[in-house]
Amino acid sequence: MKTPPIVSPQKWQAAREQLLVKEKALTRARDALAAERRRMPWLAVEKNYEFYGPKGKASLLDLFEGRRQLIVYRAFFEPGVKGWPEHACVGCSMVADQVAHLAHLNARDTTLAFASRAPQTDIKRVTARMGWEMPWYTITDDFDKDFGVDEWHGTNAFIRDGDNVFRTYFINNRGDEAMGSTWSYLDITALGRQEEWEDSPEGYPQTPTYEWWIWHDEPNTTDEDRPGLVQLRAAQASSKGGDTK
Amino acid sequence: MNREVVSEAEWLVARKDLLTREKEFNHQRDALSKARRSLPWVKIDKEYVFDGPDGKETLADLFDGRSQLIVYHFMFGPDWEEGCKSCSLLADHFDGANWHLPQRDVTFVAISLAPLPKLDAYKKRMGWRFKWVSSQGNDFNFDYHVSFTKEEEKKNEVYYNYTNGEFISDELPGLSVFYQDEDGNVFHTYSAYARGLDILVGTYNFLDLVPKGRDENPDSTMDWVRRHDQY
Numbered sequence: 001m002k003t004p005p006i007v008s009p010q011k012w013q014a015a016r017e018q019l020l021v022k023e024k025a026l027t028r029a030r031d032a033l034a035a036e037r038r039r040m041p042w043l044a045v046e047k048n049y050e051f052y053g054p055k056g057k058a059s060l061l062d063l064f065e066g067r068r069q070l071i072v073y074r075a076f077f078e079p080g081v082k083g084w085p086e087h088a089c090v091g092c093s094m095v096a097d098q099v100a101h102l103a104h105l106n107a108r109d110t111t112l113a114f115a116s117r118a119p120q121t122d123i124k125r126v127t128a129r130m131g132w133e134m135p136w137y138t139i140t141d142d143f144d145k146d147f148g149v150d151e152w153h154g155t156n157a158f159i160r161d162g163d164n165v166f167r168t169y170f171i172n173n174r175g176d177e178a179m180g181s182t183w184s185y186l187d188i189t190a191l192g193r194q195e196e197w198e199d200s201p202e203g204y205p206q207t208p209t210y211e212w213w214i215w216h217d218e219p220n221t222t223d224e225d226r227p228g229l230v231q232l233r234a235a236q237a238s239s240k241g242g243d244t245k
Numbered sequence: 246m247n248r249e250v251v252s253e254a255e256w257l258v259a260r261k262d263l264l265t266r267e268k269e270f271n272h273q274r275d276a277l278s279k280a281r282r283s284l285p286w287v288k289i290d291k292e293y294v295f296d297g298p299d300g301k302e303t304l305a306d307l308f309d310g311r312s313q314l315i316v317y318h319f320m321f322g323p324d325w326e327e328g329c330k331s332c333s334l335l336a337d338h339f340d341g342a343n344w345h346l347p348q349r350d351v352t353f354v355a356i357s358l359a360p361l362p363k364l365d366a367y368k369k370r371m372g373w374r375f376k377w378v379s380s381q382g383n384d385f386n387f388d389y390h391v392s393f394t395k396e397e398e399k400k401n402e403v404y405y406n407y408t409n410g411e412f413i414s415d416e417l418p419g420l421s422v423f424y425q426d427e428d429g430n431v432f433h434t435y436s437a438y439a440r441g442l443d444i445l446v447g448t449y450n451f452l453d454l455v456p457k458g459r460d461e462n463p464d465s466t467m468d469w470v471r472r473h474d475q476y
Contacts, residue, residue, distance in 0.1 A: 003286060003424075003426070003432075004282075004283060004284065004285050004286055005285040005286075006285065006286050006287070006288050006432065007285040007286070007287060008287070009287050011285060012284070012285055012286070012287045012433070013407070015284050015285050016284065016407065016435075016436070017407050019277075019280055019281065019284060020406075020407055020441075022277055022280065023277060023437075023441060024440075026270075026273055026274060026277055027440050027441075027443060029270055029273065030270065030443075030453070033263075033266060033267060033270055033453075034453040034458055034459075035458075036263055036266070037263065037453065037454060037456075037458070038456055038457070038458050039248070040248070040256075040259055040260065040263065040456075041248055041249045041250065041251040041255065041256055041259050042248045042249070042250045042251070042256075042456070043250070043251065043252075043253055043256040044250050068457070069455040069456065069457060071451055071454065071455060094344075094345060097341040097342075097344050097345065098338065098341040098342055098447055099341065099447065100334075100337040100338040100341065100447050100448055101337040101473040103471075103473040103474075103476045104334055104337065104448040104470065104473065105448055105451055105452070106476070107469060107470075107471065107476050108452055108455075108457070108459070108460060108469070109457070109460075110451070110452065110455055110457075112451060155454065157454045157455045157456070159455070159456045159457075166248075166250065167256075168248075168455070168456045169260075169454050169455070169456075170260065171267070171454065174271055175267060175271075177271075178450040178453070179447055179450050179451060180342070180447065181338050181341070181342045181444070181445050181446070181447050182341075182342040182345045182346060184444040184445050185315060185342055185346060185351065185353070185445065186346070186349055186351065187274070187277075187278040187281065187444075188278075188281060188315075188420070188422055188435050188437060189313050189315065189349075189351055189422055189434075189435075190282065190286070190313055190422060190424045190432075190434040190435070191282070191312075191313060191349070191350065192278055192279075192281075192282050193278075193349065194349055194350070198275075198278075198279070198282075199275075199279045200279065200282050201282060201283060204282070205350075212348045212349060213345070213348075214344075214345065214348055216344035216345070221348060
């Protein structure tokens, strides 16, 4: 690998300050986008949905756990998704790994829940083994279809006014990347994500996009035939199953 | 707070309009990451020795055989009883990412000025797994502009986030990135401070999607944050 110019601290600082101007502009642009999200119109949810959860049957309203706002991430974990019944899809598992202690979102009157088609017994077993603590529900009806997450992972946001529930936001594909800090960390490293699509200086290491993703309990994380990679390739081939595109 | 409630068709029009701008933003972010990879590097000739769970280790040792090292400068001064609460919010996100960072040749460590026994005790209380070493006795925190001296406090002038400003605290947050080549040479490639760390807080990314947003006091943005065992 040909390294970038190696310079004095003064020259590095000058280059860093130039980049900082652009970084600050992006931070402000992000604030402006978030401000627009807060001004999006709302959509009333009039249908009743039924989930199974850790405490039995639950309505969409129950998923709020009494808080004002609800975020539902649809994770692919069900028969037919490779890895079943020992793992949820590898990309969705990586998203789950990156959910921080829930106390902070709860402190902002917000509940984060995951939802999949798998029965609760499988969800309980896998979340316990992987160390995930968010409430994770079983979808039983058209919830996934109605909220754009029947074929692909995605994140829906809701708010309630008393018992009335409104859908306020939906994001999927690369939009879900914002929820995972692994990508943010890699974006500040010298080599970046080291994925083929990236525009990097010549000779930088790059491997096929997403194929480095692992289940964090896989024993051999570099094997060509490791189960996580097999799942990922199968999902990409079928365009189903929740791996970010 | 009472937003306009519309039909599904109208909502979709508004949502798609916002989506166009969100995609533009993602592309801007990719371009910025590219610019980071094109930054020049600085060779580090000074030797720093840290006190950690594996004994005394140099900055080169901390790479643990990988070529890239991310250091989170965790605010925990030598005479503090607890780590900073806002750094603790960031730290609640470290272990999840750190399952995956080694896959991309990245080692992650936190470094603070407080002595190791204090770091160990606090880490245990918070239930964290990431490696945390003490820079007590070396210049590391001062060279990377995250700890400040009594003289700087007295003069009320510190250099932080690439600019001179008033003294705020004896410790401030930051993150630095280093690269080690095949010959063992270590280079400084990147440092970010203040809101440059914002993208590392997954909790904020979620809050940016909900109607109430972060709902923060503009004069003291993180005043709602507590340690996760203190809400």
